[in-house]
Amino acid sequence: MTKDRFKNTALIQASLKKRYARERRFQMYGKLAVLAGFVFLFVLLFDIVSKGTPAFTQQHISIAVNIDVDALGVSSTASQDEISKADFSSLIKSSLREMFPDVKSRGDKRQLYRLVSIGAEYDLRDKVLADPTLLGKKQDIWMLAHSQAASYLKGQITRVIPEAERKVKNQQMDWLDRLREQGRTKSSFNTTFFTYGDSREPELAGIRAALQGSLFTLMVTFALAFPIGVFAAVYLEEFAPRNRLTDLIEININNLAAVPSIVFGLLGLAVFINFFELPRSAPLVGGIVLSLMTLPTIIITSRAAIQAVSPSIREAALGVGASKLQTVFHHVLPVAMPGILTGSIIGMAQALGESAPLLMIGMVAFIMDVPGGVTDSSTVLPVQIYLWADSPERGFTEKTSAAIMVLMGFLILMNALAIILRKRFELK
Amino acid sequence: MIKQLLGAMALAVGFSGVANVQAQGRDSVSIVGSSTVYPFATVVAERFGRSTSFKAPKIESTGSGGGLKLFCKGVGAGTPDITNSSRRIKKSEYDDCQSNGVTDVIEVLIGYDGIAIANSRRAPQLAISLKDLYLALAKDIPDADGQLIPNPHQSWNDINPALPATKIEVMGPPPTSGTRDAFAELALGGGAKSIPALKTLSGFDSSQEQEIKSAMEQLGIPVSVYQAYVESKGKKPKGKDIFKTVAYSVREDGAYIEAGENDNLIVQKLEANPNALGIFGFSFLDENGDKVQGSVIDGVEPSFDTIADGDYPVSRPLYFYIKSAHVGRIPGIQEYAMEFASAKAMSEDGYLPEKGLIPLSKEELAQVQADVKSLKRLEM
Missing domain, CATH: 3.40.190 (D-Maltodextrin-Binding Protein; domain 2)
Known part of the structure; x- marks a missing residue:
């Protein structure tokens, strides 16, 4: 007997080393897995941030413009209507020619005109509209640079690349160098990016329309999915009888959470657009479709949170004479709220990143105007990223990454909100 | 706390409900169709929106076939006014349009697109x-x-x-x-x-x-x-x-x-x-000339001139189609088409060729402009 015991101890002693080694190995695998995750995340973030940062600055060129009433074809006391129809494009072109009088041939002139953005004429028009006293005056005006010129000013394109292979030609570079020497170029924070909608000119494209579209869509989604989801969870958890039917409902909800999102898009197209004739491309329909998609997530997490509430709280409330309804709304829900909110925010974050179901209901579209309400045509952030990634102009590469940064910022904000709300409810 | 939350939610639901009741009429042109025409149509839409009092059209990229399907579904504010196509409308699609009440369709030829077969500049x-x-x-x-x-x-x-x-x-x-x-x-x-x-x-x-x-x-x-x-x-x-x-x-x-x-x-x-070849639209070759080069096909290199002349063998016409029944009902349709067909946009010095569209010849352009002006019905 004693011999056996010694044998066991020896066995344990011998295997101990092996077991420790096994644990160390497992810990190492774990560390490696975490490290790999971090490396991927870092590479991704680095790639996006390094590509996207230039998009947050914009380049301006100062052009001496003689806002000549004759060149514009208006009278010196022109009405607003007259000014808005005036030909500012040729005024800018002639101003550019005056600044570079040595440019003669047609091809060269076209290259010269390509230094400033097509948006410059509309900016100038708006400036004159706002202050008609400018008519007839000669002034230096800062104009938005064309995206190709801007890429040279930002140093993204250099003379090292052979001329035939780049869009910015040598003489354009010479002109830009000359402007830079005269202090006629400046780089500033890109406000256009945050105040305008989509554009086909990279320098004029902004994220505002997509941001607002996402906001409206999520508002609709939240307004529908949160109350319906929470009430469904409360009913199923606290009031519903346990029988075959509720089991069936539970299984269905769980399965619904796994349905690919494009299916909800098809449903939205068939029901809300074709049958109810709601407007295509509107955040209203997008929000409804996404709320269908997030509902199961919210119901499942809310049920789990309600389940986790200690029974003693319920019993205590019932014990002092509260009704079932009072128990649920005064005691159970407040305790479960942090969990419910976490689940809802996860669902909303999912909805924010979704683009597949929106394809079917027409939200993947070129929309310039910033939407003012839930029935205006609009697009959302992930769709805007997709559209820019698909554009041939080189300037959109940086916009794509910048839009991804904005989307991630939005997500971080949402998560922060979730944490703050959770903290506040937990304190109670 | 709960009460406040519920109140806020009820408000939000009510708000989206109110928006729901809004009228169906549209104040901006709705365009669907080809992803090849999309980059050109969006440029026109943007200029159109900026320079006129009309709202900028909304453009969805659905592919030529998908666009024509939506377009031919019927007449009414819920259907698109214009569809872009990187090929001519098929007889079957035209018949589909006719049977759904879309009887008058206007065809607008906008230019040509070359398909580049290209490889890396390193090869x-x-x-x-x-x-x-x-x-x-x-x-x-x-x-x-x-x-x-x-x-x-x-x-x-x-x-x-x-x-x-x-x-x-x-x-x-x-x-x-x-x-x-x-x-x-x-x-x-x-x-x-x-x-x-x-x-x-x-x-x-x-x-x-x-x-x-x-x-x-x-x-x-x-x-x-x-x-x-x-x-x-x-x-x-x-x-x-x-x-x-x-x-x-x-x-x-x-x-x-x-x-x-x-x-x-x-x-x-x-x-x-560098060993692979790729197939894509000419505008992408034009934009990425520092990275990729177009292959010479049957002795012809892809370029603006060879595609416009028809020498480059892999090129195709691009179109858009207008629903006549919507012209005059939804503001800006004909004006948008006129802007598209204007010399400012489509001629050789226009802003579309700058984006990679291969322009029409002068005679073709004049014909297209006349057709848009008179809203000439397409017969098939």
Whole structure:
């Protein structure tokens, strides 16, 4: 007997080393897995941030413009209507020619005109509209640079690349160098990016329309999915009888959470657009479709949170004479709220990143105007990223990454909100 | 706390409910259709929105076929006013339009698009013929006896000793893309016509059933192909229809890689793999001239001039279609079309050629402008 015991101890002693080694190995695998995750995340973030940062600055060129009433074809006391129809494009072109009088041939002139953005004429028009006293005056005006010129000013394109292979030609570079020497170029924070909608000119494209579209869509989604989801969870958890039917409902909800999102898009197209004739491309329909998609997530997490509430709280409330309804709304829900909110925010974050179901209901579209309400045509952030990634102009590469940064910022904000709300409810 | 939350939610629900009741009428033009025309249409829409008092049109990129389907669904604010297309409307689609009450359709030719077959600038430029492309990428090709066999070619010099000894690796769009349809028709179909037996087959009319069948036998095409056509279409095929099923099929054994609809992605993949070729729209070649180079096809390099002249063999016309019934009901449709057809946009110095559109000739442009002005109805 004693011999056996010694044998066991020896066995344990011998295997101990092996077991420790096994644990160390497992810990190492774990560390490696975490490290790999971090490396991927870092590479991704680095790639996006390094590509996207230039998009947050914009380049301006100062052009001496003689806002000549004759060149514009208006009278010196022109009405607003007259000014808005005036030909500012040729005024800018002639101003550019005056600044570079040595440019003669047609091809060269076209290259010269390509230094400033097509948006410059509309900016100038708006400036004159706002202050008609400018008519007839000669002034230096800062104009938005064309995206190709801007890429040279930002140093993204250099003379090292052979001329035939780049869009910015040598003489354009010479002109830009000359402007830079005269202090006629400046780089500033890109406000256009945050105040305008989509554009086909990279320098004029902004994220505002997509941001607002996402906001409206999520508002609709939240307004529908949160109350319906929470009430469904409360009913199923606290009031519903346990029988075959509720089991069936539970299984269905769980399965619904796994349905690919494009299916909800098809449903939205068939029901809300074709049958109810709601407007295509509107955040209203997008929000409804996404709320269908997030509902199961919210119901499942809310049920789990309600389940986790200690029974003693319920019993205590019932014990002092509260009704079932009072128990649920005064005691159970407040305790479960942090969990419910976490689940809802996860669902909303999912909805924010979704683009597949929106394809079917027409939200993947070129929309310039910033939407003012839930029935205006609009697009959302992930769709805007997709559209820019698909554009041939080189300037959109940086916009794509910048839009991804904005989307991630939005997500971080949402998560922060979730944490703050959770903290506040937990304190109670 | 709960009460406040519930109150806020009730408010939000009410708010979205109110918005719901808004009228259905639209104040901006709704456009759908081809992803190839999309970059040009959006430029016009943007200028149109900025320079006029109309709202900028909303443009969805649904593909040519998808766009025409939406367009022909009927008349009313819920259907699009204009659809873009990278090919002409088909007779079947036109009939669909007619039967759904979309009787008056205006066709506007806007220019041409070349399809570039390109590789990385780090590799030498390729000079290739349409026949070589057909022999490299078709699913079945004729062997020495003229019988169709599954494509055996693995590297380019198997086809033509003048071509490099690299593996055939071509990245292109998936079957849902109009670019792929056009490539199959223009490049593969064009190449197949240089094979005499296939060319004769394509020339037969549907009444020459016997000739078609004997030609099929010679080529080793099973008779079932003929019967399948009769069953699916309910009529006898022309020689051309059999030719299409044979010549337009792209091989599926890995030599042709479906790289998705995103042409920028194909450019990036070409940059990473100098041995591969890629198929995409000319505007992407124009924009990425520092990374990729277009192959010379039948001795012609893709450029603005060669595509506009029709010398470059892989090019196609681009269109958009207007629903007449909506003109005057939804503000800005005709004005948008006029802006599109204006000299400012479409002439050689216009802003569309700057974006990569191959412009129409002066005569064609004048004709298009006149058609838009008079809203000339398309007859088919």
